[in-house]
Structure formats: C-alpha cells, structure tokens
Amino acid sequence: MLLGLKNREALRIEIVESTCSNLLNNLYDQKASAEECEVFIELLNQGKLRAAEKVNNFWVPQPYIIDGVLNYFGTHGNARMEGKYWDKIPLKTANYTDQEFEQGGVRYAPGCMVRTGAYIGPQTVIMNLAFVNIGAYISGEGCMIDGGARVASCAQIGKNVKFGAGSGIEGILEPAGRLASIVEDHVKIGAMCEVTGIIGEGSVIASGVIMASGKKIYDEDTGDFVSPLECIVGDKKFLLPVIPPYRLAVGGSLPSKKGNHNTDAVILKAGDLRDSATMRHFTKQGILYG
Structure with missing residues (x-):
C-alpha cells in the first residue's frame, strides 16, 4: 500500500497489487530491487504517482518520487534500444500495441521521444522532435508539446497547456525534496522559452x-x-521563480542598482488576462506568441 497526497485532496491511498510489500520505504532508502522499481515506474506511467501534488492550493513536493527515479537508474544497466540507441531508460511506447495507442488517446508524432515513467494524459499531442523525460506528468485535455520542445524530469504540466516550438522546462532529480517545475492549467508558452519554478493558471509566456x-x-x-x-x-535554500495566474510575461530589462547598466528581467504586463479587453489588446500588439 502506498500513501501519498492527491491533487486538491488531503490524502490518497493507492493499493498496489504486487509482492513488493515495502515499496515506499525501499524507494525512500533507494534500496528497492529492480522488480520494485518496475512497479514504481508503472505507477508513474499510469499517473497514479507524481512528483508534486496540489493540496489546499499549495504545491507539495513528493520526494520519494525523485528517490524512486534515482533508485531505478541504479538497478538498470544500459541496453540496446530501438536498434541504434544505448541507454538504461526505454521509451514509454516501445512495446505499445495499436489498442494501447487507441486507449491512451495521445498523438505521438514521428520523431518524438517519451521516456518510460512519464504520464501523458488523453488529448495530448507530442510533436516531432519533442522530448518528455522520466517522471514528467502531462495532464492532457488539449495539451500540445510542439516540435523540439522539452519537458524535463518530474516537471508537472496542467490541462490545456501549449508548449511552443523549441521551448523547455527545467527538470529536477537532485537534491531530493526540491519542488518540481510546475505549469498550471490553461497556460500558453511561446516558442524558444526556458521556464522554471511555478507558472500560474491561465498565464501566457511570450516567445x-x-x-x-x-x-x-x-x-x-x-x-x-x-x-x-x-x-x-x-x-x-532555493528560490523558485513564480508567475502569478492570468498574467502576460514578456522579456525585458531593468536598470541596475548603480544605474550604469541594465539587467535581464521578466516583465509582467499590466492587466489580467481574464479581461477580454486586455486579451484583445495584447493580441493586436502581436506579443502573445511571437
């Protein structure tokens, strides 16, 4: 039996049908066997476990997920994959049947790569050359990971999120306990962005x-x-950047304290994106998606 936190609820109990009686403790101690790690990875694949959970409107890290992923690395050696690759983490869909693809409800375009241990929710599109790493969680329901975009290890992606071409989100495997990078529901990220920390619901990150x-x-x-x-x-101590909900973030610069040069910064434009007039204004300026 595994105990964890569930999205927007106080407690979750997952019953694992396995002979792995001490799975959670073994993952914490990074002493899980290869068999136990396979059970853990399958739970990640199914979205039953994730690296961060939202509880009472606060994101809470689940450090045993990171421990489990590192444990998996230690119990699996490199092997030939797809004929010409040599790695210890297989692709999520390597042995999928047509039925599994149909039931998953996800479009995997030729050339994309999704590692096992990543959860991809229904109605997600993974375009060519996009990469999704182990431990990532993509909620689906309209998600688009565009060509060349990167969803790194243990990153958490909400519903109806658009990742522009060539953009990436920072991963986290060490140190254990640090909060994963999070993109909440209905966020739009333009092309060639690099994001980390928490991006609040409904925000737009300009190209x-x-x-x-x-x-x-x-x-x-x-x-x-x-x-x-x-x-x-x-x-x-780590300081993680935060974009509040329903804001437009653009690149810019600010004067330094001494005033002798400018420093790179992220600028939150005035206005709330829930205001249709504000949205029309930004769209007319052509700065939403570049």
Whole structure:
C-alpha cells in the first residue's frame, strides 16, 4: 500500500497489487530491487504517482518520487534500444500495441521521444522532435508539446497547456525534496522559452522569455518585484521563480542598482488576462506568441 497526497485532496491511498510489500520505504532508502522499481515506474506511467501534488492550493513536493527515479537508474544497466540507441531508460511506447495507442488517446508524432515513467494524459499531442523525460506528468485535455520542445524530469504540466516550438522546462532529480517545475492549467508558452519554478493558471509566456532562479520578475500592476517561492532542502535554500495566474510575461530589462547598466528581467504586463479587453489588446500588439 502506498500513501501519498492527491491533487486538491488531503490524502490518497493507492493499493498496489504486487509482492513488493515495502515499496515506499525501499524507494525512500533507494534500496528497492529492480522488480520494485518496475512497479514504481508503472505507477508513474499510469499517473497514479507524481512528483508534486496540489493540496489546499499549495504545491507539495513528493520526494520519494525523485528517490524512486534515482533508485531505478541504479538497478538498470544500459541496453540496446530501438536498434541504434544505448541507454538504461526505454521509451514509454516501445512495446505499445495499436489498442494501447487507441486507449491512451495521445498523438505521438514521428520523431518524438517519451521516456518510460512519464504520464501523458488523453488529448495530448507530442510533436516531432519533442522530448518528455522520466517522471514528467502531462495532464492532457488539449495539451500540445510542439516540435523540439522539452519537458524535463518530474516537471508537472496542467490541462490545456501549449508548449511552443523549441521551448523547455527545467527538470529536477537532485537534491531530493526540491519542488518540481510546475505549469498550471490553461497556460500558453511561446516558442524558444526556458521556464522554471511555478507558472500560474491561465498565464501566457511570450516567445523567447527565459526564466531562471535569481532572475527578477517585475510586475507593472504593482510596480514591485514578485517574491520567489522559498524551498528549503536540508541546509540548502532555493528560490523558485513564480508567475502569478492570468498574467502576460514578456522579456525585458531593468536598470541596475548603480544605474550604469541594465539587467535581464521578466516583465509582467499590466492587466489580467481574464479581461477580454486586455486579451484583445495584447493580441493586436502581436506579443502573445511571437
């Protein structure tokens, strides 16, 4: 039996039909056997486990997921895959039947790569040259991962999210306990972006925006900077960037403290994207998707 946190609920109990009686403890200790790791990976494939869960409107990291993925690396050696690849993590769909593809409800375009241990929800499209790593969770219901886009390890992607061509989201396997990168529902990310931290529901990230820890996010509505989310792991503290819900983020620059140069920044344009007039204005400017 596995205990975990469920999206928007207080507690989840998953009953695992397996001889692996101490799976959770073994994953925490990174002492799980190859068989136990296979059970764990299948739970990730099915979306029953994920690296972060939203509880009472707060995202909570599930560190045993990272422990389990690292444990899997340690119990599996490299092997030939697809005739010309040499790796220890097989592709999610390597042995899929036509029926499994139909039941999954996901379009996998030629040339895309999705590693096992990633959950891909129904009504998702993975375009050519897109890459989805182990532990990632894509909710589906209108998700599009465009050509060349990258969803890294343990990243959490909400419903109806559009990832523009060539964009990527930061992964997290170490240190265990750090919150995974999260994109909430109905977010649109333009082409050639690099994002990390948390992007709130309904926000739009204009093409070419680069988010990074330590990079300032300036809010035109408040005239102030958006405070990062503090995440403490052991004796280390991480500051994760946050884009509030229903905002448009564009690339820009701000004067340095000494005023002798400008520093790269993310600018939140004034207005709420739930306001149709604001949305029409940004669309007319042509800055939503580049």
